[in-house]
Amino acid sequence: MTWTRISTAVVHEGPFIAVRQDVVVRPDGVRGTYEHVAMNDVVRVAALNDMGDVTLVEDHFYLQRRRVLHLPGGGAEGQEPRDAAGRELAEETGLTASHLKPLGVIDPLPGVTAARVHLFVATGLRTGAPAREATEAGMKVITMPLREAVAAARAGRITEAASVAALLLVSLELEGGKK
Amino acid sequence: MTWTRISTAVVHEGPFIAVRQDVVVRPDGVRGTYEHVAMNDVVRVAALNDMGDVTLVEDHFYLQRRRVLHLPGGGAEGQEPRDAAGRELAEETGLTASHLKPLGVIDPLPGVTAARVHLFVATGLRTGAPAREATEAGMKVITMPLREAVAAARAGRITEAASVAALLLVSLELEGGKK
Numbered sequence: 001m002t003w004t005r006i007s008t009a010v011v012h013e014g015p016f017i018a019v020r021q022d023v024v025v026r027p028d029g030v031r032g033t034y035e036h037v038a039m040n041d042v043v044r045v046a047a048l049n050d051m052g053d054v055t056l057v058e059d060h061f062y063l064q065r066r067r068v069l070h071l072p073g074g075g076a077e078g079q080e081p082r083d084a085a086g087r088e089l090a091e092e093t094g095l096t097a098s099h100l101k102p103l104g105v106i107d108p109l110p111g112v113t114a115a116r117v118h119l120f121v122a123t124g125l126r127t128g129a130p131a132r133e134a135t136e137a138g139m140k141v142i143t144m145p146l147r148e149a150v151a152a153a154r155a156g157r158i159t160e161a162a163s164v165a166a167l168l169l170v171s172l173e174l175e176g177g178k179k
Numbered sequence: 180m181t182w183t184r185i186s187t188a189v190v191h192e193g194p195f196i197a198v199r200q201d202v203v204v205r206p207d208g209v210r211g212t213y214e215h216v217a218m219n220d221v222v223r224v225a226a227l228n229d230m231g232d233v234t235l236v237e238d239h240f241y242l243q244r245r246r247v248l249h250l251p252g253g254g255a256e257g258q259e260p261r262d263a264a265g266r267e268l269a270e271e272t273g274l275t276a277s278h279l280k281p282l283g284v285i286d287p288l289p290g291v292t293a294a295r296v297h298l299f300v301a302t303g304l305r306t307g308a309p310a311r312e313a314t315e316a317g318m319k320v321i322t323m324p325l326r327e328a329v330a331a332a333r334a335g336r337i338t339e340a341a342s343v344a345a346l347l348l349v350s351l352e353l354e355g356g357k358k
Contacts, residue, residue, distance in 0.1 A: 001317025003241035012191035012198050014214040017291060019191050019198060027239060028313040034241055035193040037216055039291065060206060062182035062213055063293040064286065074290075104333075106340040107243065108287040109294075111253075112196060112218065114242040117340065134207040138180025154283075154351060161285040161296065161340040168347035172333060 001027045003034070011035070016075070037113040043085040044073035044162040046103065046146075046170045047095055047122040054146045054167070056158075057092050059139040069142070069152070070160035071167070073117075081118035089122055091131050093141050098124025103169055108161055117162040121170050146171055180206045182213070190214070195254070216292040222264040223252035223341040225282065225349045226274055226301040233325045233346070234304075235337070236271050238318040248321065248331070249339035250346070252296075260297035268301055270310050272320050277303030282348055287340055296341040300349050325350055 004025040012019040018038040026032050047055045054071075061068040072092040076084040082100050089095050103119040132139055144152075150171045153164045183204040191198040197217040205211050226234045233250075240247040251271040255263040261279050268274050282298040311318055323331075329350045332343045 002239045005241075011193070014190070014198065014200070015212075017198070017214060017216065019193065019196070021193070022241075024241065026314050028316045030313065033194075035196060036242055037196065037291070042288075060181045061289050062184075062201075062203065063215055063291075064289055068286070068289060070289075104335050104343075105338060106343055107247070107338050108340045109221075109292075110240050110243055110247060110249075110339055112216070112242075113288075115288075116338075134209065135205050137207045150351075154348060156283050159284060159286050159295075160289055161287045161344060164283075164285055164344045165340060165347070168344070168351070169333060172329075172347070 003027060006031070037115070039113060039115045040075040040077055041081065041115050042073060042108070042117045042162065043076055043081050043088055043120065044071045044117055044166050045085045045089045045100070045120045045122050046071055046166045047089055047093065047097060047125055048146065048170070049125055049143070052146050053143045054149050055093050055095060055141060055143045056149060056163075057139050057141055059136055068160060069158050071163040073162070076118070082120065085118065085120040085122070090128065091133070092136065092139060094128040094130040095122070096126045096128060097122035103166055106162060106165055119162060119166040119169065146174070182206060185210075216294070218292060218294045219254040219256055220260065220294050221252060221287070221296045221341065222255055222260050222267055222299065223250045223296055223345050224264045224268045224279070224299045224301050225250055225345045226268055226272070226276060226304055227325065227349070228304055228322070231325050232322045233328050234272050234274060234320060234322045235328060236318050236320055238315055247339060248337050250342040252341070255297070261299065264297065264299040264301070269307065270312070271315065271318060273307040273309040274301070274304045275307060276301035282345055285341060285344055298341060298345040298348065325353070
């Protein structure tokens with residue numbers, strides 16, 4: 001009961017995303033097509049200081065037409081996820097981390113794209129100057145207690161899926177709950 | 180410091196997803212293009228019985244080339260999210276719910292698509308017969324204690340982003356933790 005790929009073709013190629021149309025045999029044995037989005041993997045970083053505060057960033061998102069509060073991160077751009085996490089953290093917040101520990105990997109829209117989001121916890125932080133992209137000109141850095149960020153995720157003030165997952169996962173981990 | 184839309188055009192139209200290319204003014208005032216995926220919103224349902232068990236489904240995902248364990252759900256297909264959640268739950272598991280409570284709304288890939296995932300908690304469950312799509316022929320229903328599902332999310336055995344978020348959110352809610 002699996003899918004089989006017969007062939008694949010790019011039907012749209014853009015600057016950040018491509019669309020592929022695959023000819024497949026479906027789990028029920030019927031031949032069909034499967035269209036999907038090819039894009040870079042993504043990283044998100046929960047950067048924690050010694051006081052238990054986490055650093056978030058807020059900027060205006062085009063598609064949501066509002067300011068969005070989220071963990072630092074972005075496209076891996078072909079880098080190893082850990083390297084990309086350190087780069088995005090530094091670019092967006094100015095923070096450099098002596099430790100970047102993997103927290104998990106999630107599938108944001110597994111029916112639509114194979115791209116994954118790699119989650120990290122950053123500790124051993126040193127402050128520096130951000131080096132933002134031009135499109136991030138309105139970005140603001142907000143540091144708050146982790147429990148406050150978890151409350152914001154529960155209340156719907158943080159909605160970016162990977163940020164919600166990472167904040168809840170790291171909070172459970174720090175509570176020392178049994179796996 | 181916001182983005183402004185000048186115009187929009189469909190550059191690819193597929194059966195489930197379309198790609199739009201918008202002409203925009205970026206936050207730094209520079210004119211550019213922004214490409215994004217137009218697709219239906221998605222729903223995910225954490226269905227809880229009176230014993231504190233949650234119902235998951237597992238099937239083979241084409242893009243991940245493996246079986247994926249996730250909460251019942253799928254594309255809203257133009258329905259109200261709550262109606263879609265009830266429909267997907269019934270189709271995939273046979274369960275009907277007397278209560279469907281909103282748990283939150285998350286943005287799976289906010290830089291790429293405006294589509295959102297609507298999370299629900301279903302209670303007051305009655306069992307019935309599933310009515311799966313042909314592509315879901317290999318789907319298996321797995322009911323387990325909620326704490327076991329949370330452990331599976333923490334251990335990376337559940338990776339679908341909205342399932343991870345919903346399981347952790349509902350678990351915190353049942354624990355009665357302060358918001």
